[in-house]
Amino acid sequence: MPLPRAILFDLDDTLIRAYAQPEEAWRRLLATFAEPLAAHDEPAIERVRVALMDAARGMWSDPVSAARWRLDIPGARRLATRQGLATLGLDDAGLADRIADAFTEMRRAEYRLYPDAHDTVDALRAAGVKLALVTNGAAETQRAKIERFDLAHRFEHIQIEGEFGQGKPELAVYRHALDKLGCDACDAWMVGDNYEWEVVAPQKLGMCGIWYDPFEAGVPAGATHTPTRIIRRLGELLEG
Numbered sequence: 316m317p318l319p320r321a322i323l324f325d326l327d328d329t330l331i332r333a334y335a336q337p338e339e340a341w342r343r344l345l346a347t348f349a350e351p352l353a354a355h356d357e358p359a360i361e362r363v364r365v366a367l368m369d370a371a372r373g374m375w376s377d378p379v380s381a382a383r384w385r386l387d388i389p390g391a392r393r394l395a396t397r398q399g400l401a402t403l404g405l406d407d408a409g410l411a412d413r414i415a416d417a418f419t420e421m422r423r424a425e426y427r428l429y430p431d432a433h434d435t436v437d438a439l440r441a442a443g444v445k446l447a448l449v450t451n452g453a454a455e456t457q458r459a460k461i462e463r464f465d466l467a468h469r470f471e472h473i474q475i476e477g478e479f480g481q482g483k484p485e486l487a488v489y490r491h492a493l494d495k496l497g498c499d500a501c502d503a504w505m506v507g508d509n510y511e512w513e514v515v516a517p518q519k520l521g522m523c524g525i526w527y528d529p530f531e532a533g534v535p536a537g538a539t540h541t542p543t544r545i546i547r548r549l550g551e552l553l554e555g
């Protein structure tokens with residue numbers, strides 16, 4: 316594919332590894348709480364992990380609730396952890412909050428820039444492609460990541476849900492970013508790891524939706540849209 320005039324990049328789990336593969340992260344974290352949870356072997360830890368992740372899934376699967384909680388992920392984790400422990404008969408809000416906060420801290424400490432992110436973005440910019448960073452989430456949280464991973468100066472436009480007032484998959488989000496770059500939808504790609512936000516919604520506007528699938532998860536069951544392209548590494552964007 317020849318390069319487009321503009322590319323909108325997602326941030327979390329596209330340029331940086333942030334929230335991917337939560338199962339492994341929860342297992343590790345919960346093992347450190349084995350004693351207060353009275354979960355003394357792997358099956359017991361696994362029961363807690365499943366309960367917490369089920370509670371979180373319930374919260375995130377409702378688009379209205381998800382849009383609200385995206386702006387307060389630590390708060391969402393506390394609530395889901397309280398609910399998850401309660402389903403196991405553990406009504407201990409203090410313990411739930413300690414676990415949730417420890418998970419938030421562990422994830423934050425483990426954010427990593429994908430190894431080819433800077434090189435890919437810089438090469439695209441050098442090739443004359445106009446670049447925007449379009450990310451959901453709270454302003455403070457997302458700005459801290461942008462600062463930590465030296466991303467601000469690499470993009471002509473940065474658009475954060477908590478600052479703009481709307482998040483993906485609202486079509487106004489993509490329209491605004493395209494407007495800022497002075498580019499038509501048909502000349503632009505959206506690149507990211509979320510099938511609904513980075514494939515389905517942008518394609519509705521006539522953009523190309525490039526799906527970043529580094530763990531080769533495959534398109535979701537019942538997918539209604541076909542990604543314009545699927546990449547496993549960001550560097551593939553430069554390979555045509």
Ligand SMILES: [Mg+2]
Pocket residue numbers: 325326327328329507508509
């Ligand atoms: Mg993402």
